[in-house]
Structure formats: structure tokens, C-alpha cells
Amino acid sequence: MPAAMFLTDADLLAAIPATLGYVPDDSLVLVAATARGDGTARMGPITRFDLDTVVRHPRYVVAYLQQALSEKPVMRLIGVVVHDNTDTGDLPYRTELATFTQSLHDCGFTNIELFHLPGFTPGVTWSCYDVKSHTGTLTDPATSPMTTHVIALGNRVYRSRKEFLQQFLPALADTRGRIGALADPIADEVEREELADDRPHLRRRLDRLDDAVTAATGGHVPTNEHVIADLLAALSNLRLRGIHLTQATAERAAAAHALWLHLWRHAPERYAPDMAALAATTAYLRHDGISAAAIFAKDPRPTQLSQLIRAMHRNGIDPATVDPDFFKISQELRTELTTSTPDV
Secondary structure: OOEEOOOOHHHHHHHHHHHHOEOOOOEEEEEEEEEOOOOOEEEEEEEEEEHHHHHHOHHHHHHHHHHHHOOOOEEEEEEEEEOOOOOOOOOOOHHHHHHHHHHHHHOOOOOEEEEEEOOOOOOOEEEEOOOOOOEEEOOOHHHOHHHHHHHHOOOOOEOOHHHHHHOOOOOOHHHHHHHHHHHHHHHHHHHHHHHOOOHHHHHHHHHHHHHHHHHHHOOOOOOOHHHHHHHHHHOOOHHHHHHOOOOOOHHHHHHHHHHHHHHHHOOOOOOHHHHHHHHHHHHHHOOOHHHHHHHHHOOOOOOHHHHHHHHHHHOOOOHHHHHHHHHHHHHHHHHHHHHOOOOO
8 A cells, every 4th residue: 555655666666566466477567656745755556457458458548547546646657567578679569658658648647657677587677668778687576675564464475467366266156056055044044133132142153253263364264165154144244244344463364354255255146245345345454455456346246345445445545544443343343242231
């Protein structure tokens, strides 16, 4: 998420895999440096496009960027062309990219610098399209401060975009159908418990959710369809979902996000929107906006929570500024359920 921009161009290039969450190839990666109140810059939105799309459909890319960045105080737009062109004597797509950058300039993005990077192997040469002498060698992305920061948050950097996207693929339709048949009667029970304010039964469901998060801290997510159905049914309850928007420690937050993502992938239609909202929110609060955006892209029926988180992500709101509020709400809901008794 947006942070003070103290990176040199070389450091910025090395930080791209950690910032995206994966190592891109055949891509144009655009980083917007936006103005802070004190006149310094911070890393604003980062966007990746297929290089083929930029070359063949530049108007689409320009229109998207104009909409996404129109209300941002963009000081500088940095583009990185990731493409192995060892078989040519010039930087790739120079003519097409010159037309593209001119279109951006015409839309008001007047400070644009475009770099070429053949890949993310440490020591490869990066070059600037406009200034031939502006060149250097790539530092090791694995030792980038951004990579260290991402790993410390419990996130990971995938080896490719394809591998990154694998975690968002739904389970087979037959599997989700069987889980739905198991979950639906349990969810109906949960609804009756909520209407009756049956806190003892809801507490037992909370205990099972807590136990599942604990198991996930050791890398274990449920594979038994009855267990998955039981957890999905429990999380159909607004109160139990609210409790699990945040966790007490960073380790449990990382484990919970992995668990919610796993459950979302196995969720039938009845449960998918709420699970998408839960998984996207936990990703966002863990400063993993790229994963949150990937979940939004596969969520055709966004809930109010999904819409809120998407808006905060698009507007560059630092999760650190809202995390205390989410944590307070979660803790209050947990305390209310686990320590109080219903009115009689």
C-alpha cells in the first residue's frame, strides 16, 4: 500500500515482484508516484498489463489509467517493460511505446519515464527508453527491502503470475455442489440459533472456527467436505464473520487469510459472496491489495463489505489507518458473544 518513496530506480525495479506478489514477464508494470502533503512522493497504485495488450490496444490501457488515476496527485509515472529481447539490438517495441507514452502525456501525465528490464535475474541490465546513459544492473529482488517487508507480513512472492492466480481458482463444481448440500441444513440451523440468540451453540461454532485458524497456523486447512461445510455454514452468520475479520497476532492473521481463501474456493453460490468479502478484507488489512483485487475480479456479486474494501483499496487508503477500527469491532463482537448472556 502507499508508502514513502525512498527507492532509487534500481531499488524500485527490484521491488516489483514483492509489490505485485509475483514475478511478472511480458508485462508493462506502471507505478504511480503520488504527492504527499509535505511535497515528497509515495508509491501509489501499481498496475500490470500484458505487454501484448499495451502494444495492440493502447487506447484501452490509457483509458483505464486515466480513470484509475484521474483523482490522484500523480507526480511521476514509472513504466517498466518486462520482456526478454536478447535477440534484438534495440529496446523492445520502442515505436509502439512512444505512441503509448505520448497518449498518456496528452491525458495530463507529463512526467513519464519508461524502463526496460529483460527479467528479474540479479545482475541483468536495465535501461531507460529516453536516456541511453541511464542504465544499471538489477539488484537481487530476494534481498529487496520490499521483499523483506512482504515476508514479514506473512505474505509470499510467487514465481509467476500463473502460479499466483492458482490460489484463486474455484474447486470443481461437483465438489462445491456436494459441500453445498452438506452446508445448507447447517446454515439453516445457524440462522435459527442467531434468531433465538442461542449463544451457547454460537460459541461452539466460534470455537471450531478458532480451532481451524489455529490448525492453519501449522499449514493445515480442512480437506474433509463435512468440515468445510460446517465452517462455511458458521461463517454465513454475520456475527461470526465479524469476529474473524481480524486476528490477535500477525501469524494468526496470515493463517486465517489462507483458511478463508481455501473456504472461498470451495464455497457454493450461497456462501461465495460473503466468503469473498471476508478473504478480500483480510488480504487488504494485511497490506496485500493485489490479492484483494484478484478476489474482487472473481466476485460477481459484491457485498457491502466488498464494495467498501474495494473503494478503500482504489483510493489508496493505508490499511494501517483503519485496522484499529476493524480490530475493535471484532474484539467487541467476540467479547459480547463469549462473556455475556442473552436477555430473558
